[in-house]
Amino acid sequence: MVRLPGLGSAGYAWEYAVDGLDGTVEVAPATSADSADLAAPGGPPPGNSNQAAQFTVSARAPGHVLVRFALRRPWEKGVPPLAEYVLEVLVRA
Numbered sequence: 001m002v003r004l005p006g007l008g009s010a011g012y013a014w015e016y017a018v019d020g021l022d023g024t025v026e027v028a029p030a031t032s033a034d035s036a037d038l039a040a041p042g043g044p045p046p047g048n049s050n051q052a053a054q055f056t057v058s059a060r061a062p063g064h065v066l067v068r069f070a071l072r073r074p075w076e077k078g079v080p081p082l083a084e085y086v087l088e089v090l091v092r093a
Contacts (some may be wrong), residue, residue: 014053020065030054062093
């Protein structure tokens with residue numbers, strides 16, 4: 001599980017791209033079933049709207065990839081991301 005700080009109140013969202021051999025890993029946004037950190041249904045609201053973004057990275061086949069996360073506003077084209085996070089993954093047979 002990868003957990004990245006959020007900045008949703010300012011319109012930012014995390015995007016990701018996988019550089020390397022296709023099929024080595026699968027990346028998906030975490031669901032409430034994936035994490036006990038997410039608020040229980042019917043519970044109190046979080047303290048602010050800048051909740052952390054969570055992603056699961058699952059190995060699928062041997063290989064070496066970089067998973068690049070970028071924090072940006074979806075409507076701002078051609079603007080560098082506010083923050084970046086790179087995860088290097090090596091899956092051995």
